[in-house]
Amino acid sequence: METMFRISNCSVENQIKFSTCTLLGNTLTWWNSHVKTVGNDIAYEMTWTKLKKKITNKYCPRTEIKKLKVKLWELKVKGNDVIGYNQRFQELALLCGRMFPKESDKIEKYVGGLPDMIHGSVVASKPKTMQEEMETAIEVMDKRICTFVDR
Structure with a gap:
């Protein structure tokens, strides 16, 4: 949503009007009920940060976030599927954003889930960003697979 704010x-x-017009299903029903309770003026004076917190509290209870954190800590590459690992890691990292106060913390956790056969090579390349880290892991895995297939 914040990307949409920037792009548009x-x-x-207008952030609250813009974001709430995209709500669907139960979330839309919740929002409409909130507007009816507090009135249009008060509802639309809310900040984006406050709305985000309300929605998070309503639809992402702490118990669910804790479960996601456990999944993130236990996440490992399955077989050679670095791309699948990257996707799931990014999803979980977004939902558990507070786990990684610094980019280097996120990179360290990410590398910890890589298989031994590429771990050392990825670490040795010393990527500076998460994106570079993920791209490097894919490249190294592709090279390993190609080398193995060529034999």
């Missing part, structure tokens, strides 16, 4: 040059004053 959405002003801070």
